[in-house]
Amino acid sequence: MKALMSIGALVGVVGLLLLAGMIFDIIPSNTIRLVEGYMPMQMLFEVGCYVLGFTGLSYMLNAMGMGIPRFWQGIGFWIFFLLYIKYRIYPPIPFSVRAMYGTVGLVAVLMWVSSNEEDWKKFKQPILNVLDAQTGFNKVLRYVYLIALPILTWGFSYNAMMPKSEEPIELRTVHPAPPASTKVHGKTYVLQTSLNPYRVNPEGKYDQEYTNSLIVEQGMGRLMKPNANPWDEKAEGYLKYVREGGEIFFQNCHFCHGDNLNGRGLHAFAFNPIPANFTDPGTIAQLQETFIFWRVAKGGIGLPNEGFPWASVMPPWEQHLTVDEIWKVILFEYWHTGYYPRTWD
Amino acid sequence: MQNSGTQKAGLMRSIAFGAVLMTVGMEIPAFAQGGIPEGFKKGELAAPPSAEMIEAGKRVYFTKCVWCHGVDGAGDGPGADRLWPRPRNFNQGTFKIRHTASGELPLFDAKKPVRGQNDLFDTVTHGLPGSAMPPWEGILTEEQRLQVLAFVTTQLVKDRSFTDKQSETQTILNVAELKPKPPTEESLKRGAELIVEKKCIECHGLEGRGDGNAFNLKDDWGFSIQPANWHKCWNFRGSRQDPYNVVNIFRTFSTGINGTPMPSFADNTTIDERWDIANFVNSLCERDADGKPLPIDPLTDKPKIDFVIPSNLVEGEIPADIEAEAWKNAPRRYVAMGGQITHKPRNFVNRIDDIWVRSLYNDKSIAYLLEWDDRTKSVAEGKLPWAPTEVNIDIPEQEPATGEEGSIAAKQNNYPVYNDAIAIETPVKWKELPAPIKPRYLFGTNEQFPVDIVKWEADGSIRAFKGTGWDKDFEERDNYEEHLKVLKSEWKNGRWYVMIERPLGNKKDQDYDEDTFFEVGQYIPTVFFAWDGHNGDAGRKMAVSAFYYTFMNPPIPQETYIYPVVIAVGVVFLEGWVLTRRANKKKGKTL
Numbered sequence: 001m002k003a004l005m006s007i008g009a010l011v012g013v014v015g016l017l018l019l020a021g022m023i024f025d026i027i028p029s030n031t032i033r034l035v036e037g038y039m040p041m042q043m044l045f046e047v048g049c050y051v052l053g054f055t056g057l058s059y060m061l062n063a064m065g066m067g068i069p070r071f072w073q074g075i076g077f078w079i080f081f082l083l084y085i086k087y088r089i090y091p092p093i094p095f096s097v098r099a100m101y102g103t104v105g106l107v108a109v110l111m112w113v114s115s116n117e118e119d120w121k122k123f124k125q126p127i128l129n130v131l132d133a134q135t136g137f138n139k140v141l142r143y144v145y146l147i148a149l150p151i152l153t154w155g156f157s158y159n160a161m162m163p164k165s166e167e168p169i170e171l172r173t174v175h176p177a178p179p180a181s182t183k184v185h186g187k188t189y190v191l192q193t194s195l196n197p198y199r200v201n202p203e204g205k206y207d208q209e210y211t212n213s214l215i216v217e218q219g220m221g222r223l224m225k226p227n228a229n230p231w232d233e234k235a236e237g238y239l240k241y242v243r244e245g246g247e248i249f250f251q252n253c254h255f256c257h258g259d260n261l262n263g264r265g266l267h268a269f270a271f272n273p274i275p276a277n278f279t280d281p282g283t284i285a286q287l288q289e290t291f292i293f294w295r296v297a298k299g300g301i302g303l304p305n306e307g308f309p310w311a312s313v314m315p316p317w318e319q320h321l322t323v324d325e326i327w328k329v330i331l332f333e334y335w336h337t338g339y340y341p342r343t344w345d
Numbered sequence: 346m347q348n349s350g351t352q353k354a355g356l357m358r359s360i361a362f363g364a365v366l367m368t369v370g371m372e373i374p375a376f377a378q379g380g381i382p383e384g385f386k387k388g389e390l391a392a393p394p395s396a397e398m399i400e401a402g403k404r405v406y407f408t409k410c411v412w413c414h415g416v417d418g419a420g421d422g423p424g425a426d427r428l429w430p431r432p433r434n435f436n437q438g439t440f441k442i443r444h445t446a447s448g449e450l451p452l453f454d455a456k457k458p459v460r461g462q463n464d465l466f467d468t469v470t471h472g473l474p475g476s477a478m479p480p481w482e483g484i485l486t487e488e489q490r491l492q493v494l495a496f497v498t499t500q501l502v503k504d505r506s507f508t509d510k511q512s513e514t515q516t517i518l519n520v521a522e523l524k525p526k527p528p529t530e531e532s533l534k535r536g537a538e539l540i541v542e543k544k545c546i547e548c549h550g551l552e553g554r555g556d557g558n559a560f561n562l563k564d565d566w567g568f569s570i571q572p573a574n575w576h577k578c579w580n581f582r583g584s585r586q587d588p589y590n591v592v593n594i595f596r597t598f599s600t601g602i603n604g605t606p607m608p609s610f611a612d613n614t615t616i617d618e619r620w621d622i623a624n625f626v627n628s629l630c631e632r633d634a635d636g637k638p639l640p641i642d643p644l645t646d647k648p649k650i651d652f653v654i655p656s657n658l659v660e661g662e663i664p665a666d667i668e669a670e671a672w673k674n675a676p677r678r679y680v681a682m683g684g685q686i687t688h689k690p691r692n693f694v695n696r697i698d699d700i701w702v703r704s705l706y707n708d709k710s711i712a713y714l715l716e717w718d719d720r721t722k723s724v725a726e727g728k729l730p731w732a733p734t735e736v737n738i739d740i741p742e743q744e745p746a747t748g749e750e751g752s753i754a755a756k757q758n759n760y761p762v763y764n765d766a767i768a769i770e771t772p773v774k775w776k777e778l779p780a781p782i783k784p785r786y787l788f789g790t791n792e793q794f795p796v797d798i799v800k801w802e803a804d805g806s807i808r809a810f811k812g813t814g815w816d817k818d819f820e821e822r823d824n825y826e827e828h829l830k831v832l833k834s835e836w837k838n839g840r841w842y843v844m845i846e847r848p849l850g851n852k853k854d855q856d857y858d859e860d861t862f863f864e865v866g867q868y869i870p871t872v873f874f875a876w877d878g879h880n881g882d883a884g885r886k887m888a889v890s891a892f893y894y895t896f897m898n899p900p901i902p903q904e905t906y907i908y909p910v911v912i913a914v915g916v917v918f919l920e921g922w923v924l925t926r927r928a929n930k931k932k933g934k935t936l
Contacts, residue, residue, distance in 0.1 A: 128927075131923070131924065131927050132927070132931065146920055149916055149920065150913040150914070150916040150917050150920075151913070153909075153912055153913050153916045154909045154910065154912065154913035155909075157908065157909040157912045157913075158905065158906075158909040161904065161905045161908060161909065162901065162905055163866065163898065163899050163901060163902075163905075165653045165655050165868075165894075165896040165898065166653065167651070167652045167653050167868075167894065168868050168894070216408060220485070220486045220489070221405065221408075221484065221485045221486055221489045222408070223404050223405060223408045223489070224404060224407065224408045226404065229404075229407050230407075231407050231411055231416060246412055246423070247412075247423035247746075248423075248745075249412075250412040250413060250422065250423045250424030251423055251424060251426075251427055251745035251746065252745070254412075254424060254477070255427075255684065255686050255693060256683075256686070258479060259409070259412070259413070259477065259478075259479050260409065260479065260481075260484050262484070264479060264644065264645065265477075266476075266477045266683075267683030267684050267686065267695075268645065268683075269642070269645035269646075269647045269650075269681050269683070270681035270682055270683030270698075270889070270890060270891060271683060271891050272650070272652060272891040272892065274644070274645070299687070300687075300785075301785060301815075311892075313686075313687045313786060313787075313889075314687070315686065315687040315688065315691075319688065319689065320689070320691075336408075
């Protein structure tokens, strides 16, 4: 038991040191990367590790006779949690979201310290002690509180009432509902039934399974499968079209969506919100190929009202590309990110 | 005694003199010591990478890099022709950012991914800001980055060899052991003198905005190249995602940039002088009002963007003098500009990538002070072949694949010159728009959601238009232009300073169907457009910003001073109540 707890304590101390390093900018907060798309799970896991570590730490301190009172444990853990979400999460999350998490954290801490009558008493005791001011120290503390509280309240409310200019928050639908069909270059495409004409095997037959087996490998780097090089001169069918799609992508799309399709292109920094990140499992991996076809062909200007057309500079690509080129680009995007398009069934 | 004393003093003097001689002497041979410039040391070429690494690197290359750098690494991939700077042609083994002496191959060791000791690895890791090369850290693993470099250095560098000790030398800038000189006032002053003495300003311009010799410089491949703008350190290719670090500048200055007209100054400056220059150049990079480095957004490696442009209230006339106190106190906002690549003609290379905006207002009008770097002042010669209101003008768009001859990089000096220009766009009925809807960015959506566009051009004109769609010609608002004022327009040493004043507008006596009404304390969506005449920018070929918000700071209301006091007094009462209650309760208990 003791050995287990000391390991826990070690984890706790190391974790705290890591966090301290991040707070003081000694350790970059992206040392251990948050995996794109799995951030909440990873965060919960990490916080769980911390909790176990703290349990060990508190056990060891108690064993050494240096236990921390419940009151300070509660406050300490809440402060830890606030610092964690501020400094650990990368890219940083906005204050409004942190405030929400912080409140949830506070409630959790209160539930923990009031889980039974005795704990709650222990937790309250230091507060009551100050109120009663039996000792000299507590007396001083009480006066400090009595003076500081109104002053702080005044300061905060003054600050809050000062007119400020913060960017208004505007929500938008990321994937607005698509229409049933879309007309591109004079031809109507029904989204439910249209197929990407280039998703074909070397014999030229539509073959989802074959093409899905040739996309890049998931995992760091997302590299192409060995012996499935679209730049191979002998590449036929799907892979050949992937290369052609890539050529179109790197002549038209990478300026915003980036060389790695992660929405960090050359011009991306100027736009708000920044362009879509296709490597995120929340974008093209969630959508059907025909949905992408419609979005690419019609661009930001073709979005329905709930998509808030103004926030997108996505070109209506039918102005620049042929239908064939659009399908090839889509083929390339799925290949390069290693995702399968969703199907209707 | 006296005699020996004098002798002693004489001895001391001669020792001191000798010491001085020694130090001077030590400095002189340092220049020529075995041909090694000061601050450099001899290095060894690294061992060649293994065949497995090269093979693995090929897989990385053909997944990620081939699209710009091309099948043979000649910098001619499908993306190349629409980029400027063009992607690197690896064949010649010419690399820009190095720790090695001018002309030498960069540091590369497939087994040593150490920052500052492996130039090519650093380039792949951190990217080359200001170009299309992104940082690959977080996308490719360290191993994959080394692998792809193993492939590039052995298979695609064709004219030179990273392993041939006969033909290649390595003379390495010893940055690790050179302590940066603190940027004292004295150091900065000397740096400012040295950039004149060493002729830096001939290319980089009097203020270092890269406007000195903007259009006569070529790289080794004959493509036009522009000197760096020292005020935008986040665009320095060698900034290594650490733009305000003076060591980067020291390194570039010491080693030069291979393949470009930027020479190495290692042979004709002392280390001390190089630090002075580096300190001075670093001091020019844009900083905030307190002189602190701008916060850099880790997602984009550019300054963080605040989308609200606050406008301060002034009493009386809005001053036309930039040095006026009101302008100095007005907060400055960085407005990022991207190329207009939504509709034809698309502008793949926008030379204007940011604007600094300040704003002031009084009871009648609002003024914007716009400052942006533009290496050339461009005013079209003669009359332009289209009317100012025309939007769909005949400007060709860059072809996707032309070969090097017809690429953007090759065309840089040969665009017809149009007017430099800037425009501010605001939606007309921004208050009446249904919540989610804002008119589109580019010249509005339709008659229902038009935009108000105020455009200034370098020929001195200022015009007001109504925009009703990206492909609809503007409608001119004739009488409105009488109310517009250009308080200042000046191009100086690579920077435009333009101050535009326009009426606030109001529902009573302005035509609300055409003009934006600027209301205090409200967020008024605002877009900026910029044209660089020497880039052939006209019509839709331009640089665009995202939607920003103009926010006219309201005067501080009385309540702000009163309510907090009331609340604080309330807290005092509350405290009294809690204490009394506690005391009573305790008394009750003890009794």
